[in-house]
Amino acid sequence: MAVQVGILGATGAVGQRFIQLLDGHPTFEIAALTASESSAGKTYREAAKWRVETQIPEEIAEMEVGATTPEAVSDDVDLLFSSLPSSVASEVEPEFLEAGHIISSNSLNDRMADDVPLTIPEINPDHLGLIEVQRDNRGWDGALIKNPNCSTITMVPTLAALDEFGLDRVDVTTLQAVSGAGYSGVTSMEIIDNAIPHIGGEESKMESESRKLLGGFDGAELSMHESTVNASCNRIPTLDGHLESLFVDLADEPTPEEARAAMREYPGADLPSAPEQLIHVFGDDEPDRPQPRMDRSRENGMQISAGGVASTDSGLKYNCLAHNTIRGAAGASLLNGELLVEGGWI
Amino acid sequence: MAVQVGILGATGAVGQRFIQLLDGHPTFEIAALTASESSAGKTYREAAKWRVETQIPEEIAEMEVGATTPEAVSDDVDLLFSSLPSSVASEVEPEFLEAGHIISSNSLNDRMADDVPLTIPEINPDHLGLIEVQRDNRGWDGALIKNPNCSTITMVPTLAALDEFGLDRVDVTTLQAVSGAGYSGVTSMEIIDNAIPHIGGEESKMESESRKLLGGFDGAELSMHESTVNASCNRIPTLDGHLESLFVDLADEPTPEEARAAMREYPGADLPSAPEQLIHVFGDDEPDRPQPRMDRSRENGMQISAGGVASTDSGLKYNCLAHNTIRGAAGASLLNGELLVEGGWI
Amino acid sequence: MAVQVGILGATGAVGQRFIQLLDGHPTFEIAALTASESSAGKTYREAAKWRVETQIPEEIAEMEVGATTPEAVSDDVDLLFSSLPSSVASEVEPEFLEAGHIISSNSLNDRMADDVPLTIPEINPDHLGLIEVQRDNRGWDGALIKNPNCSTITMVPTLAALDEFGLDRVDVTTLQAVSGAGYSGVTSMEIIDNAIPHIGGEESKMESESRKLLGGFDGAELSMHESTVNASCNRIPTLDGHLESLFVDLADEPTPEEARAAMREYPGADLPSAPEQLIHVFGDDEPDRPQPRMDRSRENGMQISAGGVASTDSGLKYNCLAHNTIRGAAGASLLNGELLVEGGWI
Amino acid sequence: MAVQVGILGATGAVGQRFIQLLDGHPTFEIAALTASESSAGKTYREAAKWRVETQIPEEIAEMEVGATTPEAVSDDVDLLFSSLPSSVASEVEPEFLEAGHIISSNSLNDRMADDVPLTIPEINPDHLGLIEVQRDNRGWDGALIKNPNCSTITMVPTLAALDEFGLDRVDVTTLQAVSGAGYSGVTSMEIIDNAIPHIGGEESKMESESRKLLGGFDGAELSMHESTVNASCNRIPTLDGHLESLFVDLADEPTPEEARAAMREYPGADLPSAPEQLIHVFGDDEPDRPQPRMDRSRENGMQISAGGVASTDSGLKYNCLAHNTIRGAAGASLLNGELLVEGGWI
Known part of the structure; x- marks a missing residue:
């Protein structure tokens, strides 16, 4: 069954790459797109200045963009990808985590934290075990996993x-x-x-x-x-x-x-x-x-x-x-999301 | 009194830089320009496709280009700058040296030879002393000095x-x-x-x-x-x-x-x-x-x-x-030429 | 049934585009690759310095390259694409035409000849009728069709x-x-x-x-x-x-x-x-x-x-x-080839 | 005697070109530099991020930058060059003109006004005569002259x-x-x-x-x-x-x-x-x-x-x-300033 995914910061450069990479994905289905307050309520086509050489997938173009708050994202969303600027992410990611969301994040904040897995699936998949430590430490139902720079x-x-x-x-x-x-x-x-x-x-x-x-x-x-x-x-x-x-x-x-x-x-x-x-x-x-x-x-x-x-x-x-914007950013988070699914965390 | 200089390979990219850098030089005066056989007899303007952003000095534009042979260069020329391709230089430079010429060369050949000074004036001017060794070894009246890559x-x-x-x-x-x-x-x-x-x-x-x-x-x-x-x-x-x-x-x-x-x-x-x-x-x-x-x-x-x-x-x-084409090539040879003059080798 | 095609001048930039565009083509099958005498006998991988961002199709990489002469190309080849330099094409294309070959050519020569169709399929497909005139004039069994610059x-x-x-x-x-x-x-x-x-x-x-x-x-x-x-x-x-x-x-x-x-x-x-x-x-x-x-x-x-x-x-x-190198060159010839097939000329 | 000039918007790209072009000018002497409120009081070196390939003239680097208001510019300044963004210029230039300043401006505003000379000195110097019309219309002691895009x-x-x-x-x-x-x-x-x-x-x-x-x-x-x-x-x-x-x-x-x-x-x-x-x-x-x-x-x-x-x-x-940034911008205003001096307007 399809995994419902959301993209936090969907209109930016990395957000656009997420959408490009998720187009035709075998198991992930885009269910939520968020951006800044000023974009909320617009269609994705209106909110994003699309700059990827391939066209916007038509059904995504017509999706409504929501605000980047837990309230605006349905609980049915199983996995969030985050490509927020780190100044925003450091404030907003914890709110989603407290609300029980699982986030595969490309943002800089918390990458070096002791209880946050920084993971490349082919290199150190075992570090996902840190999620247990993280949950103990922070009292979250959700989980935060980062990919490197x-x-x-x-x-x-x-x-x-x-x-x-x-x-x-x-x-x-x-x-x-x-x-x-x-x-x-x-x-x-x-x-x-x-x-x-x-x-x-x-x-x-x-x-x-x-x-x-x-x-x-x-x-x-x-x-x-x-x-x-x-x-x-x-x-x-x-x-x-x-x-x-x-x-x-x-x-x-x-x-x-x-x-x-x-x-x-x-x-x-x-x-x-x-x-x-x-x-x-x-x-x-x-x-x-x-x-x-x-x-x-x-x-x-x-x-x-x-x-x-x-x-x-x-x-x-x-x-x-x-x-750098595929393997080094959106694709890295995507792969970490797939690792979370494979590991049974989702 | 002015030092008469010649440029071997004057029509190439580094050759053009030599001409640009020698324009208005306090002591060096261009007295000979050489190029390949096919350019010999033409004016410099005709022989060179000038590609430097500044204009060709007018008197140089009208100079006749000679062949790259000792016979074509007057004995009154005190110093030669060489920016020949190294495949050519390795054949031609020895002919000029046997004829008694002093060459400050930018070409690759012989840079690592034991008896050829490889010099940056600010770094190792004392290596010029190798010229004596070189003359002993090779029986030349002239001298060969190289600048690095x-x-x-x-x-x-x-x-x-x-x-x-x-x-x-x-x-x-x-x-x-x-x-x-x-x-x-x-x-x-x-x-x-x-x-x-x-x-x-x-x-x-x-x-x-x-x-x-x-x-x-x-x-x-x-x-x-x-x-x-x-x-x-x-x-x-x-x-x-x-x-x-x-x-x-x-x-x-x-x-x-x-x-x-x-x-x-x-x-x-x-x-x-x-x-x-x-x-x-x-x-x-x-x-x-x-x-x-x-x-x-x-x-x-x-x-x-x-x-x-x-x-x-x-x-x-x-x-x-x-x-790279000034300090790293034509300017490097020029500076070595000035060092030869200062050291009394010319 | 598949149409057997050959590429004259297959190792050049436009030739490489032909190979890229023909990869997976529904009806055309590459049966001959030609290049200059010095490449004849080599595999395509050896003969071409591949510079397209996608990889060489594996079966093409191992094909033997032939000389660009009618003798070196089998009579079973139904259609030739030509991306030869025009100085070569103006000599070689007539030899292939006399030998009965049909050529869709991107080369400059003969584009403005009165009896050579210069065609964009969407614009002037009717000009293919000139082939009859061409055959009358020149006594060829083959046919030459050009695409514009x-x-x-x-x-x-x-x-x-x-x-x-x-x-x-x-x-x-x-x-x-x-x-x-x-x-x-x-x-x-x-x-x-x-x-x-x-x-x-x-x-x-x-x-x-x-x-x-x-x-x-x-x-x-x-x-x-x-x-x-x-x-x-x-x-x-x-x-x-x-x-x-x-x-x-x-x-x-x-x-x-x-x-x-x-x-x-x-x-x-x-x-x-x-x-x-x-x-x-x-x-x-x-x-x-x-x-x-x-x-x-x-x-x-x-x-x-x-x-x-x-x-x-x-x-x-x-x-x-x-x-310019797809719609404006290799793709233009390819489309003209498809037009020849559709029109029953092949 | 030297003409005292000021530059409105001195820290921007065109402003930096003004400074470069005025360095060593035979008759113009920089007496005032203005920028936005946040830069006022700083030295030019601190206020400007210098991006021209030549170095900042040392005496300019140490000059204090003032606000872009008539009060901040001494009455001894004979001529102002303006390279303000047109949104700012359309508000600020009139204030300077009412205060009696003469401005040679590169900004877009007012270029097409009936009583503002738009001038290239070699093309239409006679249009300066419009200054009389402008003074009649607007009641200014100063004068506004524009150069084209x-x-x-x-x-x-x-x-x-x-x-x-x-x-x-x-x-x-x-x-x-x-x-x-x-x-x-x-x-x-x-x-x-x-x-x-x-x-x-x-x-x-x-x-x-x-x-x-x-x-x-x-x-x-x-x-x-x-x-x-x-x-x-x-x-x-x-x-x-x-x-x-x-x-x-x-x-x-x-x-x-x-x-x-x-x-x-x-x-x-x-x-x-x-x-x-x-x-x-x-x-x-x-x-x-x-x-x-x-x-x-x-x-x-x-x-x-x-x-x-x-x-x-x-x-x-x-x-x-x-x-475009010399002849087409800073140099154009400068030349118009020289034309104003030659014509006796300053």
Whole structure:
């Protein structure tokens, strides 16, 4: 039977991606769309300035948008996706949780909280067990689950695959697409023929979220992964697709071929929106890949790509890439929602 | 009295920059322009498809272009600048050297040869002493001096400034402009809304040239600097200006402020085309600088910029930037030419 | 039963689009791929540097590429698509035609010949009757049919729709994507932060081809449409999608609403790859459309878009858009192939 | 003796251009800088986010910014430049005018008023005579003079030059740079790999302003030029420099060479910031010029460029280009200020 889902903040850039990704979903059915007070009561077509290249699904276009309050969302909604600005989410998400809702959220707030699972289904599905801790702590009937930041999610699958060789240190530099800042986040005057070597708060997110994702969970408590992660974040003139360059120190000394094999063979998840293969790895015959425009849409934008694997004195260097508004945002929350269903939480 | 200079490969992209930079030079006077056989005999205006935003100096436009052979260049020419493709340069430069010419060359060939000075005037002017070794070895009356690759030259001044803190390891990722590949090197279909995580041969150039530049010279022999340099090179959609992100391990533990001071105070060179200050350092109040379009033209494109300095567990991270076809190519050779004059080699 | 098709010049940019568009085609089956002598004998994967964002269909990747000669193509092939450079096509196409092949060609040569149909299926399918004239004239068993240039095809459907109001004069300015010049046709140094107000030969193609397409055919002879067409062609930094701005003088004085209705209601073709609606027309509520990136992929890149319709003293002004390498090249030839099948020529 | 000038709205994009252009001006000296209430009392460095590639002049950086009210500006200021948003300007400019100030304004409001001179010094300096009419009408001691919109100013000099051949009709399509919309006017998500065929209000500005500029003034009243002007405006991914494609109907039938000569020989103005030659005209040997990036900075961004002149049935087609934030905005107001001084109004 269909799972009824709602989208909090449905008119924004990530909200539009949710709608695009949910179109034709095998089990999820959109039952509620919320936005700011000023949009409540309008049809979705009126409320949203649709900017995705594919058309708005007709039945969604005619749905009425509600306010972002528990009162405006029916109790029949089984699962909420949240792509609210974190300043709003930090106020509103708790209200929904107290009202018993289950939220798969893309927003920044609470990602690093001790009792909130920060999850990539293929990497750390066991962290969902934290929901019990969360319910004990907070007295909620609902549950809050977060996905990491887009730049974190791009590299963590490759790090998880390499952890079998003893991951010790990561120096990562990002080349991030403008869509990561939202529709109006980067002006054209800033970025045409230019790059910006700073994205506020992004480096510390990558450094902390990645270690939480790779950390252990003993059924009661999380432990952070013991590696050191140093990040340097840059904005470049690409629309979608974050490209990242990594130098990793590994206790063991895998050959590039062993590293590629570890990435290729890293297991995926058996969820409707998960890619068949989690990481596509380019070999030495295609040294100029992955590229944002050529590779961001592999497996509907849900696959990670890696390439350029080579040895260094203390480990490896390589590049990786993911579609930041699909795999790195709306698709990440969607996958977490599917994981909640599979795990019986919904 | 004016020094008569010639430009080998004067019609190409770097050749055009030489002409732009030499316009109004206090001591250098263009006396010879060479190009391929098919251009010989034409005026420069006819032979070159001029693509620099400023106009061709009128007297240069009317000069006759000669073939790139010693016979076609007068003995009165005191100094040659070479921006030939390295496949051509490796054949032609030796002919000029045997004929007694002094060449300041931007071409790749021979940069890593034991008896060829690879020089940035502010960093290792003493390496010019290798010319004596070179003359002994090769029996030339002339002399060959090289400048490093544009991506190397962007970071080495900052590394030289930090070496007082015990430079041990560098992980550097570049965001390089398309002009670095020459006028037709990167097609628009490749790079619009895209980035390319591979530039053939670039990473090994950065890894070896930087260690030669930072190395010592005891009057007879060069020694390579003992640090480890790992490079990852990317092309992005910018016209000019290479931006680089560095993680450096340092034996001492300078604070960011001490590191900024070391860079700011690193001495410049007293040469006509040298910037007053070698490295402009942005502080924490301007975390989004340097940027390629905003900062590449500081001090006529001859100044290096740095910013985003912050501590890591094992040292520092920061960004740096230089104009790749000025400071990183034509301007680098020009400055080396000025160093040869100052040192009395011409 | 499946129609066996071949692609002449299968490794180029338009050739790759043919393969992408033919993937999953209901009646056409790729039976032959040709390229230059140096590629003959290789698999398609080896011969082509694949640059389309979707993956190469696996069975095509393993097909052997043949030389572009009649001997190398089996007689069982029913229909050839040609995307050869026109210098090659003008020599090679006649050889195939003499050998009895039917060619739907995107190449420039012979487009304006009196006995060669230049066809857009929705506009002038009756011109196919010229094949009889062509066979009489040339003594061929085969047949040659051409589609117009990409910039022509973008505007002609809208002109055909407005012709009921007495089309008298067209002043058209194009904003063309870089892919129109082929993969390496426009360098990044030329076009980043720039536009080029000249595309060699393009203006005269638009001026003559459009009048041939809109002209009459009495069963024996073509007549050119009597309007005046003035074109000014520009290259801008977009990847795909030609945007055109038109001022048209019309004998009658339709209102913008009448003009929009005429475009919307202009009949499509009942062919497998034809769009359901030929022209999508944006109204006054969306004055900033069509846009290349947002609208080029409507109906798989086969639909024309128009918008901004407004009155002038002597007629109308408006914009139109089409995907230049799909509707304007490979898709145009494909549609002409489907028209040949429907008309019983194959 | 130096003329004391003030800049209303000094911190915005055009305001920054004023400061850049006034740096080193032979007769104008900046004596007042105004901005919004929230900036009043700060130094200019603090109040402005400086985004011009050249550095802020040091003495300007330390100047105190005042509020945009007559009280905050000393009576010793002889001339005000205004680059206020037109919503603000329409309220504030009258206050300054009543207080006796003379304003050279770039803002939209009042451009088409019967008693406000809309002036390009090289085209219609005699329209300054309207100031007498304005003073009579409004009872002001001051005076208000406007320059046209950037897209208008780009084409009008070429139209003025061709008017000797009997200018009858103009169909113009623009390819406009993003800076024309202000620093944050066009987001990167809108314009990368895209073009937008709509700029609100721009087409009617071009259609009316150009006819006012080319119109006559009999000492008492203005008359609009009798030609028809149809405009279609597009935004493209260029930073600076509006490129325009024109089809003009002319009563006489000049050859392209005669048209080029008329443009080349059109007289300039003898003012400090005026270009030596008003219109640079490219011949048939450079058919791909003018280009925004290559030609926008000719004569410090104050020269118009034209090219691609060719005959049509009813006249000519050609392209023209100007730097929109210099010649088309701050430089236009500056030149009008110089004209006021030369004419003895200051």
